Amino acid sequence: MPSPSAKDSTTKITLIGTGTIGLSFAAFHLTHLASPSQLTIYDTRPDVAEYVQSQLPKFFASPDQNQNHDQDTNTPPLPNFSAITIATSLPSAVQSATIIQESGPENLSFKTSLWAQVERHAPSTALLWSSTSGIPASQQSSSMASPSRLLVVHPYNPPHIMPLLELVPSPDTSPEAIQATMEFWERRGRVPIHIKKETTGFVANRLAFALLREAVHLVQQGVVGVQELDRIVQTSMGPRWAVAGPFKSYHAGGGPAGLEGFFGNIGGTVQKCWEDLGTPSVGDGWEEGVFREAREAYGVVDVGERDRITRRLLQVLEEERGAGGKEE
Amino acid sequence: MPSPSAKDSTTKITLIGTGTIGLSFAAFHLTHLASPSQLTIYDTRPDVAEYVQSQLPKFFASPDQNQNHDQDTNTPPLPNFSAITIATSLPSAVQSATIIQESGPENLSFKTSLWAQVERHAPSTALLWSSTSGIPASQQSSSMASPSRLLVVHPYNPPHIMPLLELVPSPDTSPEAIQATMEFWERRGRVPIHIKKETTGFVANRLAFALLREAVHLVQQGVVGVQELDRIVQTSMGPRWAVAGPFKSYHAGGGPAGLEGFFGNIGGTVQKCWEDLGTPSVGDGWEEGVFREAREAYGVVDVGERDRITRRLLQVLEEERGAGGKEE
Numbered sequence: 001m002p003s004p005s006a007k008d009s010t011t012k013i014t015l016i017g018t019g020t021i022g023l024s025f026a027a028f029h030l031t032h033l034a035s036p037s038q039l040t041i042y043d044t045r046p047d048v049a050e051y052v053q054s055q056l057p058k059f060f061a062s063p064d065q066n067q068n069h070d071q072d073t074n075t076p077p078l079p080n081f082s083a084i085t086i087a088t089s090l091p092s093a094v095q096s097a098t099i100i101q102e103s104g105p106e107n108l109s110f111k112t113s114l115w116a117q118v119e120r121h122a123p124s125t126a127l128l129w130s131s132t133s134g135i136p137a138s139q140q141s142s143s144m145a146s147p148s149r150l151l152v153v154h155p156y157n158p159p160h161i162m163p164l165l166e167l168v169p170s171p172d173t174s175p176e177a178i179q180a181t182m183e184f185w186e187r188r189g190r191v192p193i194h195i196k197k198e199t200t201g202f203v204a205n206r207l208a209f210a211l212l213r214e215a216v217h218l219v220q221q222g223v224v225g226v227q228e229l230d231r232i233v234q235t236s237m238g239p240r241w242a243v244a245g246p247f248k249s250y251h252a253g254g255g256p257a258g259l260e261g262f263f264g265n266i267g268g269t270v271q272k273c274w275e276d277l278g279t280p281s282v283g284d285g286w287e288e289g290v291f292r293e294a295r296e297a298y299g300v301v302d303v304g305e306r307d308r309i310t311r312r313l314l315q316v317l318e319e320e321r322g323a324g325g326k327e328e
Numbered sequence: 329m330p331s332p333s334a335k336d337s338t339t340k341i342t343l344i345g346t347g348t349i350g351l352s353f354a355a356f357h358l359t360h361l362a363s364p365s366q367l368t369i370y371d372t373r374p375d376v377a378e379y380v381q382s383q384l385p386k387f388f389a390s391p392d393q394n395q396n397h398d399q400d401t402n403t404p405p406l407p408n409f410s411a412i413t414i415a416t417s418l419p420s421a422v423q424s425a426t427i428i429q430e431s432g433p434e435n436l437s438f439k440t441s442l443w444a445q446v447e448r449h450a451p452s453t454a455l456l457w458s459s460t461s462g463i464p465a466s467q468q469s470s471s472m473a474s475p476s477r478l479l480v481v482h483p484y485n486p487p488h489i490m491p492l493l494e495l496v497p498s499p500d501t502s503p504e505a506i507q508a509t510m511e512f513w514e515r516r517g518r519v520p521i522h523i524k525k526e527t528t529g530f531v532a533n534r535l536a537f538a539l540l541r542e543a544v545h546l547v548q549q550g551v552v553g554v555q556e557l558d559r560i561v562q563t564s565m566g567p568r569w570a571v572a573g574p575f576k577s578y579h580a581g582g583g584p585a586g587l588e589g590f591f592g593n594i595g596g597t598v599q600k601c602w603e604d605l606g607t608p609s610v611g612d613g614w615e616e617g618v619f620r621e622a623r624e625a626y627g628v629v630d631v632g633e634r635d636r637i638t639r640r641l642l643q644v645l646e647e648e649r650g651a652g653g654k655e656e
Contacts, residue, residue, distance in 0.1 A: 241565065
């Protein structure tokens, strides 16, 4: 079998699914393709062409926004949407693709059936990516003849802004497919991380949900309110971890002795906290109060504002990392 | 009893302890005092004057650094150190102070004995603050006649840069002392958060250590390496949570239905992750491998570089919050 290839000169991306994640990936690819004519979108909804035309512009800066914040943000301007091909059938959508990326429903039978069909119609070298946040590639590929090109490429929402991609292969995914996928994202200035085992929830969500669980516990116990807890994170570990992740931070905190010094100094406090962590479950009854506090504090969040500020931070971090690793 | 007062016109701060936290607070106060002549430092080490003179400048930008990054950072320039008074005895250090802030050893008997002495010599209206990360005010005040002015003011290291202060009163702390402490920090553009109960590790460390525990688990299980885990956090929840804390982020993630919508959509995945979280303990044997990986990845971390980038992020976030809440 020929090896999978994702060289930019021949990249033809087909996106399946036009939910929030699918459209956000479309926005990303549109601004990072060498030739925009190579983006194809497929969805079973009957009005897909009109839907994409009306929704996709929301992922780009309007002329007004650019005027207000021209030196602050790197929100890309509206690209030429005529470059997108809307496919009318799955076979025609995938027949000449080099990359097929699905962001469809989180439903195992949908995904197994999709990949079996894709496999029959797509070139044998195409890379197959799933945006799933929870269904491992090893389950999705159960009806495929050759599962070696399928892997999870899990974004951190929204993918047109956030740099992280978790690459989670199944035990059947070939090293070449993993490598080609890594290179694709690295060439575009993104941060693909190879997750070595198909763990429940992968890595980013597990870490975030571990903190969220303790956050729920502390609010439930009346130690702080929802908005106070958010402000604590926003003014401490949020900015800290944007610069240096938890291990690096505590390694620095230990001085010349590093992480070992850190645990030597306050390992006792860490262990006391670990033993005292709360273990609420979904459905325990904490929901009503926490949901209400969040509604009262935030109403409906202005996601555009959040994304604009996030872009400014990411721009600073990217400048600091230097010019390396960017798209050619 | 007269109420505690922290009005800027009369603020006279005495710092006890010249470790990393004490000096970092000194650097903060020096750049935020209306009149720098009101900062007094006390430590039992015999060479305290020379020590402060040699170490404190490290918390400020050298002329070189300012030249290289003049428009990027807001690292304050060297202030006039002659404004600091070095006290030679505890009674003389505290006798006219309006705020007494201790950053001494994390040792209960040291702190109980210190506050009993301070109480005998300080004005009866002085606010009494401890930087402890683990010893509650209710324990520290056990030998005091009147514990109503003592509370924990726990910084996120280093306090001359990070905005968060956790204010953790004991049940005996007066509402007036809490209020005056809140106002002191708010006037200086910082983010004081009132923690309602004396919980083990307070709030920020509990949240961070909850995530750290799962991080240790995932590395121990071979799912990712130390450096990969850090990169995941740096490119996802770090920048996200710098802009919007976990509740606000997931409230936004649920669309118009908010946090309730979020748990409606993926509460099942959250619960699966919660049930699958690891529970390593300090001393379990994971340390050697994790410490070695951290050493190999990072060597000795350049904290100056980390702080410089952190300042840039915080500057963006402060701009976005608008001009409100800043020091007069």
